[in-house]
Amino acid sequence: MTQPPLQPAPGQEPSAAPAPSVCLQQITKSFGSTYAVNNVSLEIQQGEFFSLLGPSGCGKTTLLRMLAGFESPDRGRILIDGADMTRVPPYERPVNMMFQSYALFPHMSVADNIAFGLKQASMTRQLRTERVQEMMELVQISALARRKPHQLSGGQRQRVALARALARHPRILLLDEPLGALDRKLREKTQFELVNIQQRLGTTFIVVTHDQEEAMTMSSRIALMREGQIEQLDAPRRLYEFPATRYAASFIGSINLFEARVLRQNGDEITLASSDTDSELQARCSEKMLPGMRLTLAVRPEKIHLLADGELGPNRVRGRIKEIAYLGGVSMYHAELPGGKRLQFSQSNVLALAEQPLRPEQDVVLSWQPDSCTVLTE
């Protein structure tokens, strides 16, 4: 479905395995005395929907801009389709970008905006018109061809920006906070559309976002960034269920963290003791740990369930409910353990009840499976 790029990737070496779409090798960039990006290396395959996720200032936007060609790294190489593009200017890269502010040319109509890149590629008028048509249909804005940007709504402008960025059929599309300016409903709808379009075209999408929900919904892989470095690079499910660090665990969703030390390990079954609770905690850990080592046990709220009176289960802890947050589909509960620690657990509201099934100050017994929690060393 993807047509060959308008500019052939310069210096492409013939190789057996397809070169990764994007390859960053030890990219470092500093502004003044601070490192915006600190020795980042990663590979992105063709056709991936890849997200760079992190708080503001983590370096994700700088990285994106270096891919686009608006910044050059102080050190390291950028390879696109196997060709070294580190010093290549933006107008010569087979990469296009959708800007956070959309950056639509105010003095041109929607059609002219979309056609701009095609003009630069010296496409004939006939072909240009066809391609613009095609793009407008792709994002469903055919009726708006004659309008100027200031006559469009935020959502419409976003579509134009997308169409314009895809017009040249780039191998790689960069998106800078694409959904930031949209309201919630529109955001959800657009998320699905973006994924659809990406799969239809087979283009590699690289998205920068600070919204973890967005990243989780759309991406095939996420690079979680922190202070210029990659904290964890994984598929969404793995990132959520098996975070590698405390930071990764805390950044995505909610998490409960126990400071613990190793009691004993049997294969990949590990038993921990924590000052937060009297019970022994059971988890899985494939690495070799020694008794006495300090670790963090991380467990997600939805993995914790209630035990009935007298029922037994692994990781059995007592608590008293202190706070309840009713969120419609689920309720979030905060239970205080005997040592003072607060544990978050959630319950789906399966039954339509006028009142909460659990009440504040109610004593509960909680449990979770050893498989459902992660052991973190950092």
Add this chain to the structure above:
Amino acid sequence: MNIPTLRRPVSGRRLIIGLPWLWLGLFFLLPFLFVLKLSLSESVLAQPPYLGLIREFQDGMLVLAINLGNYQLLLDDSLYLKALLSSLQIAAISTLLTLLLGYPMAYAIARSPRHWRLPLMMLIILPFWTSFLIRVYAWIGILKNNGLINQVLMGLGLIDSPLEILHTPVAVYIGIVYSYLPFMVLPLYATLVRLDVTLLEAAADLGCRPWKQFLRITLPLSMPGVLAGAMLVFIPVMGEFVIPDLLGGPETLMLGKLMWTEFFSNKDWPLASALAAVLLVVLIIPFMLLRHYEQRSQEPAA
């Protein structure tokens, strides 16, 4: 916020920076060096009416004649010192007067309903676009003995004989305030309009009365604008020529007028240059102040 530099071909960048720089260097900066050079030479009856600094170059000996007489004359003859002081006085007072009229006007416009502000500012700027010379000329017709003001006052029976306004310092002040008002109002307006109204609301909420609000909050915060406007008036007025010449009398001593006379009437180019050099030095400090404000106003808002 870091705005990274757009990479352009180096040659383009050189051209963009170089062309205006060279032009200004050649036609603005270099001439000042000539002024300095000329201020050190002698006046003669010739075309051009001065001698070069280089007298002789023989046998490897370069003989220069540096005439400090011009500067000496400036120091000795009290006329020039008087002119300097007079210029300072006139410039200072008219700056103050312009401020007194300009501040309330700028304030009023900044406080007016949003969609009125641009038209009101346009009305302030519009006179600026019509000829400066002509507007000063208009005051001649108004201030002279049988001019508008005197006719009205005499017609109303308020005075018996015409008031002598033209060719007095008063006329000069009126002319300066009239001509330079837009220069004061613009920067003041720019500063006042950015003033956060919620600051005043907070002060009022804490029990501060309107006048106090003005003195304690508005005025201090508008100081950069006041300074900029003051400099935009003071500096050019120091060397103003047309207004003192047309509206002032023989006793209105200003450096600009003096320079003109030395140059055109006395044909004493070197002396005029020395005067120019002195004026330039005097204006350096106010100019630095103005630059300081401009740099601050270009930084992102705190």
Add this chain to the structure above:
Amino acid sequence: MNRRSVLLLTVLLFGYAFLYGPILSLIVYSFNESRLVTVWGGFSTKWYGELLHNEQILGAAWLSIKIAAINACAAVVLGTLAALALVRYRRFRGRASLEVLVTAPMVLPDVIIGLSLLLLFVSMEALIGWPAGRGQSTITLAHITCSMAYVTVVVRSRLAHMDQSLEEAALDLGARPLTVFFAITLPIIAPALAAGWLLAFTLSMDDLVLASFVSGPGSTTLPMVVYSSVRLGVSPQINALASLIVVLVSSAVAIAGVLLYRQEKRQA
């Protein structure tokens, strides 16, 4: 609070009356039959007639217009370049001096600039034989030097407020830097360029001091003619001329203002 509003309004009205009163008086007196401009002798338009036959004034006006037009075009080019340099490039050698050089002509007294330029031209003539005699070209050069400072201010402001990602987007879509400038930047800053052109034109038409210093025989500009006439006292033809200028300029500014306003609304 209301009392304060009344006070402010009064000051504002007084200020506007102060600004426009003299201009109105000029126009009114231009229709005065009497040669003693300010003593009313009846309504007449004869001064306009005399003005339009005044060879000296017409010749000077034409010269001024020529100079002003050339000056405006050159000033726009140079001023825009300077604005580009100062806004788009964060650091470069000579940046501080360029900032000063671009501000100074607006603020320093004309007499100093005029004198120094004359000295430059005289020395240049002695050294390299050009300019051979002062006149239209020297006046134009002087005007360009001062006008470009004003153009820079106007263009710079517009440029600084422009969304830089527009230029980046164009680069990203395959346009080379020169194309980006002409296809994207220029159309967007066009109003500022137009305003700058008008400003430069006006300043040139209005300049007395610079022209007096650097002009030569046969190159008398309109302000120079007006000045020499006015030194001798009021003159009804000058009133007529003044009125024409005021009306012309006011209409031009009004039209420009309306056009600008409409465009700003469209590009909001």
